[in-house]
Amino acid sequence: MSAPFFLCRLDELDDPGSKGFENIDGEKPFFLVRRGDEVFGYRNSCPHYGAPLDWKPDAFLSYDRDMILCSMHSALFTIDEGRCVDGPCPGQRLEPVALEIRNDGIFLAA
Secondary structure, eight states, X not given: OXXXXXXXXXXXXXXXXXXXXXXXXXXXXXXXXXXXXXXEEEESOOTTXXXXXXXXXXXXXXXXXSSEEOTTTOOEEOTTTOBEEESSSTTOBOOBOOEEEETTEEEEOO
């Protein structure tokens, strides 16, 4: 990828909220999580099993929407670090995806 790739506008994500992406410029599936004005990106793959985290499209957050949830094993990950704090893979982390936010647009970094 040579230039940043536009994904969506910040206001298209609930706060807090999440959105998955597939088939974007040759990238493996990933998702975004918004919390306030911050957006975090991670590969859609649980470090414990390698399975996708969402149980339905764009459903990456816990019931309280304060953690990332793996639907396969109910592992919980922090939103800001992608670190597992509960479940079968304590201390392991989700693989981050580099993002850029400009003029309220969210881009996949080059």
